[in-house]
Amino acid sequence: MPMTTIKGGTVVSALGERRCDLAIDEGRIVAIGDLDPKGAIIDATGLLVMPGMIDTHVHLMDPGDTSREDFIAGTSAAAARGVTTIVEHTHSNPIRSVADLNEKRSHLNQRSNVDFGLAAHVWPDRIGEIEDLAGSGITLFKIFTCDTHGVPGLDPAATVSALEAIARSGSRCLIHNEDQALTLEAERRLRDAGRVDPGLLIEWRSREAELVAAAATATAVLETGASATFAHVSSPPVLDVIDEYRRVGADIAAEACPQYFALDESELETAGPLRKFTPPARIRDEDERSAMWEAVRARRFSHFSTDHAPSTLEQKTSPGFWDAPFGLPGLDTTLPFLIDSALAGRTTLSEVVRLYATAPANRYGLAKGVIEIGADADLVLVDPDGEWSVTDEDIISKAGWSPYSGRTFLGRITATYLRGEEIARDGRCHDLRSGRFLRPIG
Numbered sequence: 431m432p433m434t435t436i437k438g439g440t441v442v443s444a445l446g447e448r449r450c451d452l453a454i455d456e457g458r459i460v461a462i463g464d465l466d467p468k469g470a471i472i473d474a475t476g477l478l479v480m481p482g483m484i485d486t487h488v489h490l491m492d493p494g495d496t497s498r499e500d501f502i503a504g505t506s507a508a509a510a511r512g513v514t515t516i517v518e519h520t521h522s523n524p525i526r527s528v529a530d531l532n533e534k535r536s537h538l539n540q541r542s543n544v545d546f547g548l549a550a551h552v553w554p555d556r557i558g559e560i561e562d563l564a565g566s567g568i569t570l571f572k573i574f575t576c577d578t579h580g581v582p583g584l585d586p587a588a589t590v591s592a593l594e595a596i597a598r599s600g601s602r603c604l605i606h607n608e609d610q611a612l613t614l615e616a617e618r619r620l621r622d623a624g625r626v627d628p629g630l631l632i633e634w635r636s637r638e639a640e641l642v643a644a645a646a647t648a649t650a651v652l653e654t655g656a657s658a659t660f661a662h663v664s665s666p667p668v669l670d671v672i673d674e675y676r677r678v679g680a681d682i683a684a685e686a687c688p689q690y691f692a693l694d695e696s697e698l699e700t701a702g703p704l705r706k707f708t709p710p711a712r713i714r715d716e717d718e719r720s721a722m723w724e725a726v727r728a729r730r731f732s733h734f735s736t737d738h739a740p741s742t743l744e745q746k747t748s749p750g751f752w753d754a755p756f757g758l759p760g761l762d763t764t765l766p767f768l769i770d771s772a773l774a775g776r777t778t779l780s781e782v783v784r785l786y787a788t789a790p791a792n793r794y795g796l797a798k799g800v801i802e803i804g805a806d807a808d809l810v811l812v813d814p815d816g817e818w819s820v821t822d823e824d825i826i827s828k829a830g831w832s833p834y835s836g837r838t839f840l841g842r843i844t845a846t847y848l849r850g851e852e853i854a855r856d857g858r859c860h861d862l863r864s865g866r867f868l869r870p871i872g
């Protein structure tokens with residue numbers, strides 16, 4: 431690839447914004463400053479230049495039910511909207527051994543448009559696999575505290591054993607917190623009552639169930655010294671639990687997802703299964719929305735992820751509420767949502783870079799997410815004066831719809847680069863399949 435200079439843009443890092451040029455050679459950033467352009471010139475006048483985003487909670491169903499999503503479509507959506515690295519795991523085809531990891535890596539050869547790490551699942555009767563897997567290149571271990579998406583939950587004893595093994599091996603984990611006993615009891619009661627309306631989700635996957643599980647796993651994290659991320663923290667009371675345990679030394683990151691900021695609990699009534707995800711949306715009024723953003727500004731959240739778990743409209747709406755799959759598509763919309771939120775003053779552009787690139791890369795040991803000499807030239811160009819009115823037709827994910835259709839996001843992503851090569855422009859991915867498997871460091 432010839433040398434390239436990105437000229438005249440405003441570089442946004444986790445630390446701030448500054449006008450400067452970037453020179454790229456052999457896929458890496460080789461100079462930063464007021465540069466005499468060499469080689470090809472990309473005119474970034476009036477544009478923001480950000481590191482490519484790092485989405486560490488993504489489900490692409492490949493191998494798996496690829497009628498819902500596959501790696502090619504999912505990573506095309508990512509590339510088109512500024513995400514250049516993902517960490518993926520698929521519940522129906524979990525990685526539970528080194529052999530599973532190797533099989534998945536070979537299956538994914540030339541199926542990714544962005545760089546990718548892979549997560550393993552902890553299975554209650556296969557905790558012994560953790561230490562081998564930790565050294566084999568997986569980015570993190572996924573743990574459920576209750577049976578969800580066909581993955582068995584870990585009881586407290588299994589959770590402690592798993593976290594001990596994760597701590598010993600210096601690995602990391604992502605924990606889905608909902609209490610098994612409370613969700614099972616609620617499900618029994620709701621089914622006995624003959625409930626089939628979407629409102630049942632709020633009682634089935636209750637606030638209490640998330641809080642009880644969060645407190646129990648926080649205790650286990652503290653006792654074992656493990657490094658854990660609490661997935662999709664849905665509301666400030668869960669942050670209160672995390673903060674309490676952090677104060678006494680627990681290493682817990684709090685993952686934020688757009689759906690807990692942008693979607694309201696009441697949308698279950700109008701959109702039904704299209705808002706079936708768990709934990710469900712919690713916001714009931716503008717004060718609660720403001721409290722979530724206040725928590726972002728107070729840095730109580732560690733990073734943003736999407737929890738991209740798509741299904742088509744047909745798959746979501748035809749089976750009836752109990753049997754509809756959980757999850758939302760999101761890779762198409764997470765960075766546009768965050769940029770819009772920054773341009774509207776809820777946070778800053780630097781914080782978007784920190785929360786959706788630099789911090790998750792640091793958390794999981796990925797050598798990505800920064801603009802500095804020697805770094806991979808994974809970059810996204812954004813026109814802050816543009817906008818995107820989202821329609822289902824724009825959605826590249828196989829879902830083919832978005833909970834944000836009908837909204838207009840301020841700012842427009844114009845181009846995405848992976849190791850110096852343009853992989854997407856104006857909302858279209860070039861489908862070069864140049865994404866590589868990425869191992870964590872350290």
Ligand SMILES: [Zn+2]
Nearest residue numbers: 487489737739
């Ligand atoms: Zn998930």
